Amino acid sequence: MAPQVTVDSINPKVIECQYAVRGEIVILAQKLQQEIQAKPEAYPFQEILYCNIGNPQSLGQKSITFFREVLALCDHPAILAKSETQALFSADSIERARKILDQIPGRATGAYSHSQGIKGLRDTIAAAIEARDGFPADPNDIFMTDGASPAVHMMMQLLIRSEKDGILCPIPQYPLYSASIALHGGSLVPYYLDEATGWVLEVSELKKQLQEAKSNGITVRALVVINPGNPTGQVLAEENQKAIVEFCKEEGLVLLADEVYQENVYVPEKKFHSFKKVARSMGYGEKDIHLVSFQSVSKGYYGECGKRGGYMEVTGFGADVREHIYKLASVNLCSNITGQILASLVMSPPKVGDKSYESYIAERDGILSSLARRAKTLEDAFNKLEGITCNKAEGAMYLFPRINLPKKAIKAAEEVKTAPDLFYCRRLLNETGIVFVPGSGFGQVPGTWHFRCTILPREEKIPAIVTRLTDFHKRFMDEFRD
Amino acid sequence: MAPQVTVDSINPKVIECQYAVRGEIVILAQKLQQEIQAKPEAYPFQEILYCNIGNPQSLGQKSITFFREVLALCDHPAILAKSETQALFSADSIERARKILDQIPGRATGAYSHSQGIKGLRDTIAAAIEARDGFPADPNDIFMTDGASPAVHMMMQLLIRSEKDGILCPIPQYPLYSASIALHGGSLVPYYLDEATGWVLEVSELKKQLQEAKSNGITVRALVVINPGNPTGQVLAEENQKAIVEFCKEEGLVLLADEVYQENVYVPEKKFHSFKKVARSMGYGEKDIHLVSFQSVSKGYYGECGKRGGYMEVTGFGADVREHIYKLASVNLCSNITGQILASLVMSPPKVGDKSYESYIAERDGILSSLARRAKTLEDAFNKLEGITCNKAEGAMYLFPRINLPKKAIKAAEEVKTAPDLFYCRRLLNETGIVFVPGSGFGQVPGTWHFRCTILPREEKIPAIVTRLTDFHKRFMDEFRD
Numbered sequence: 001m002a003p004q005v006t007v008d009s010i011n012p013k014v015i016e017c018q019y020a021v022r023g024e025i026v027i028l029a030q031k032l033q034q035e036i037q038a039k040p041e042a043y044p045f046q047e048i049l050y051c052n053i054g055n056p057q058s059l060g061q062k063s064i065t066f067f068r069e070v071l072a073l074c075d076h077p078a079i080l081a082k083s084e085t086q087a088l089f090s091a092d093s094i095e096r097a098r099k100i101l102d103q104i105p106g107r108a109t110g111a112y113s114h115s116q117g118i119k120g121l122r123d124t125i126a127a128a129i130e131a132r133d134g135f136p137a138d139p140n141d142i143f144m145t146d147g148a149s150p151a152v153h154m155m156m157q158l159l160i161r162s163e164k165d166g167i168l169c170p171i172p173q174y175p176l177y178s179a180s181i182a183l184h185g186g187s188l189v190p191y192y193l194d195e196a197t198g199w200v201l202e203v204s205e206l207k208k209q210l211q212e213a214k215s216n217g218i219t220v221r222a223l224v225v226i227n228p229g230n231p232t233g234q235v236l237a238e239e240n241q242k243a244i245v246e247f248c249k250e251e252g253l254v255l256l257a258d259e260v261y262q263e264n265v266y267v268p269e270k271k272f273h274s275f276k277k278v279a280r281s282m283g284y285g286e287k288d289i290h291l292v293s294f295q296s297v298s299k300g301y302y303g304e305c306g307k308r309g310g311y312m313e314v315t316g317f318g319a320d321v322r323e324h325i326y327k328l329a330s331v332n333l334c335s336n337i338t339g340q341i342l343a344s345l346v347m348s349p350p351k352v353g354d355k356s357y358e359s360y361i362a363e364r365d366g367i368l369s370s371l372a373r374r375a376k377t378l379e380d381a382f383n384k385l386e387g388i389t390c391n392k393a394e395g396a397m398y399l400f401p402r403i404n405l406p407k408k409a410i411k412a413a414e415e416v417k418t419a420p421d422l423f424y425c426r427r428l429l430n431e432t433g434i435v436f437v438p439g440s441g442f443g444q445v446p447g448t449w450h451f452r453c454t455i456l457p458r459e460e461k462i463p464a465i466v467t468r469l470t471d472f473h474k475r476f477m478d479e480f481r482d
Numbered sequence: 483m484a485p486q487v488t489v490d491s492i493n494p495k496v497i498e499c500q501y502a503v504r505g506e507i508v509i510l511a512q513k514l515q516q517e518i519q520a521k522p523e524a525y526p527f528q529e530i531l532y533c534n535i536g537n538p539q540s541l542g543q544k545s546i547t548f549f550r551e552v553l554a555l556c557d558h559p560a561i562l563a564k565s566e567t568q569a570l571f572s573a574d575s576i577e578r579a580r581k582i583l584d585q586i587p588g589r590a591t592g593a594y595s596h597s598q599g600i601k602g603l604r605d606t607i608a609a610a611i612e613a614r615d616g617f618p619a620d621p622n623d624i625f626m627t628d629g630a631s632p633a634v635h636m637m638m639q640l641l642i643r644s645e646k647d648g649i650l651c652p653i654p655q656y657p658l659y660s661a662s663i664a665l666h667g668g669s670l671v672p673y674y675l676d677e678a679t680g681w682v683l684e685v686s687e688l689k690k691q692l693q694e695a696k697s698n699g700i701t702v703r704a705l706v707v708i709n710p711g712n713p714t715g716q717v718l719a720e721e722n723q724k725a726i727v728e729f730c731k732e733e734g735l736v737l738l739a740d741e742v743y744q745e746n747v748y749v750p751e752k753k754f755h756s757f758k759k760v761a762r763s764m765g766y767g768e769k770d771i772h773l774v775s776f777q778s779v780s781k782g783y784y785g786e787c788g789k790r791g792g793y794m795e796v797t798g799f800g801a802d803v804r805e806h807i808y809k810l811a812s813v814n815l816c817s818n819i820t821g822q823i824l825a826s827l828v829m830s831p832p833k834v835g836d837k838s839y840e841s842y843i844a845e846r847d848g849i850l851s852s853l854a855r856r857a858k859t860l861e862d863a864f865n866k867l868e869g870i871t872c873n874k875a876e877g878a879m880y881l882f883p884r885i886n887l888p889k890k891a892i893k894a895a896e897e898v899k900t901a902p903d904l905f906y907c908r909r910l911l912n913e914t915g916i917v918f919v920p921g922s923g924f925g926q927v928p929g930t931w932h933f934r935c936t937i938l939p940r941e942e943k944i945p946a947i948v949t950r951l952t953d954f955h956k957r958f959m960d961e962f963r964d
Contacts (some may be wrong), residue, residue, distance in 0.1 A: 001730070001732055001733060001734035002769075002800055002937075003769070003770070003772045004703070004734035005772055006800060007806070008644075010640050011641065011642060011643050013639075016808060019812050039572060057588070057590040058588060058590050058593035058594065060588060060590075063591075063592045068558040072554040072558035072561070074555040075550055075820075076554035078550070079554070082569075084566035084567075084570050087566045088561045090569070105540065106539070106542060108540050108788070110539040110787060110788050111540035113788060146790065146817075147814070147815065149813070153670075158493055159487065159492065160491050161492075161494065176813065183639065211714070221486070251483060253486070254485075256488055267923055287485070287541060290485045303592065305594040306595060307592060307664035307818060308816075308817065308819075317487060318488060321488065321492060324489070327501055327664075328499075330501050331661045331665070332629070332635075333629065333631065333787070336790035338818065352709055356663065365526055381646075427756065438696075458714060
């Protein structure tokens, strides 16, 4: 018999799942890059400028020295006792590595850990959450994961029973959520962020969409909030967060708080507040609200995407439900130990008085202040372009400008059976080498068009991006202006 | 409203999923360990002897020096150029780290990689597979994953559409398979390994179970084969593998080959053959058979469980199906880079002439020969016990002895509403501190009872385990003998 697995006989949920961040435009970019390598004069640009994905170190951002010192020492503890090590590594990285190794049963960094992660590292993380929020955190509530994505999948797997179960998600959203909901066979219940007011999350919109979902027979189980926002870059105000908590409490929803950009806030008038802190400050405890907070080593100023470290803090579930979450964690045994160690480090970096403190602060602030400048430069550049408006990136790593495409451009896109935003991004890539992700991958109000642009290219490349984009956009508008 | 998520309202597939390797017995063991730490005289033993899980480094197995040197250097490449590094690291580990860093775009070990893993590392792995098998391997067929488990989940997710889709699994099996099939809502179609002949996999049994599943309206999509076997330790003969390949080809099934114990073969009369090599040697190529091979850094002589490295080699699927596998990989962005590097290292360790070769071989052979001795000692010990028979561990890391429990013991177990094998294992743990996993977690012929015992405790502890087990078993039989 011929092999039986064809695209018509695989799981339709897999077919349905979309993941634009690594979709068509990125595949085209990789193709162009190979062509340029083979034949540098193939295109009117010499390099691909990746603005498509939140992957800072791929664009030259340096890792934080202290973190990498500790990781190296934990990978090869045999050198800890050697005198040469003193010359190669900072004194506090050696001390920290020793402390971490002491927290690992048998100092075995090559062993499976507890399914939730090494207890000592979870103690460190819980203490850091407590220091951040001013409210207690329990190491037994921490589930360490390979980046935040597996944690999100785990919660979706737990909550979604059928397509009748809905998850309230922002539109625009990070497509991990739509992909995960599709894979687990649930329904994404959209709520729209208000672009006109800087992507504000209106609780009235949540209520409206919840009612509409209910009237369609959907049981809404959870609300996803991404704060700071991806792809929208807004930072929620504390009062707004309180209203969101109140809404979840009233409706008995699980609040899934994507807080992976908690270190990425660029404007002085906004501050990151964890949803747990907000809920606790309102007097709501374990029995009042289901609350899950996701954190990752991939974002912040550290940007250690490749290390796949992260955790979720799970509160407000009964012991019996918790057992099932534990079981889901244990089916994959544990997350990678390097990522676990790094997660403890980003939550507990060098402190005042530590040998590495000054250099650590210089590295951290250098990255964050540069990100803030890049965000502002790109925002300003977008807002100068005909037909483009762009909200400020208060936080996170992205801008999500809106483009009012001329009717002629929309028609040209339709003629080649392409979404208009994809049409624009494809042209941009082919003519300039700049990689944006079309807004359709994130969701947008029907009839509006956007794209996502990261603020991550190296600062010295930003002027070239602005120039190339501006020139392209003018040509594009000259060709298609109504 | 009160929080709405209770155990009655979570995904029933999650409830159904079982994972005995980290189940009740292990939780009890952890409790006893804490009690002993608090009060050393609490039990008639001073330590818990974990024989429940294939986690070698947790029991004191040392990591391979060369591998850890390379990992440390890749974590902190800044030290590569320092003179002190020459004194701390072997020359070939420095050279290898440089080579690996050159294979990583931008030398960015903190960046997300290609969703399938870093291309240069996949080149290394493909070359190693080619050298192992004598048949070509394509780096584009390699999907690097955080250990083998996520790869197994990915294939189950792809293949299972509903409970009408079945996966043929050995009984006894590694419970990852039953857990993954349950989570993805499919049907496990059991085939029984023949204990009487040393856990032989009979193709007649496969055919019988396939027919029975078909007559129950199940579409069987894939066959799982674990070779060397977990928990059963048998190594398949090449002729047997050929018959299995022929069966999969005839029936159009995906052959899911769990080959994570490929380095763990302890008997001179058996040799590991990959299913891909067997299929290709029969003249079957890409168009003839769907074949997926799983490999991991967690097993072998390296036992780097905590690093979560692994890959699957995916062959025989059309380009359109492959695109969906790629999409599933990309939803989680990539596997951790440390694990990716380690996967390339275990497939391409030091070679004759390399500076580290001699010490590497000494470490490797020291571990493998000790594992072989431990397997034999434990096997012999089990076979001396009244009512226990135990097949040889030809490979892998486990023994799966059968225990003919007296009727009185079975009755006593029933009285406390406990499976008889769990009853035995719980008593054993409470009286001796030895942790076995009851056979019911792996599946067994109804009415037979087994347990799984790893061969991983340190060699110097094996005599104590044998003595304690023997004494316990005698007491147990004296109490319950019919």
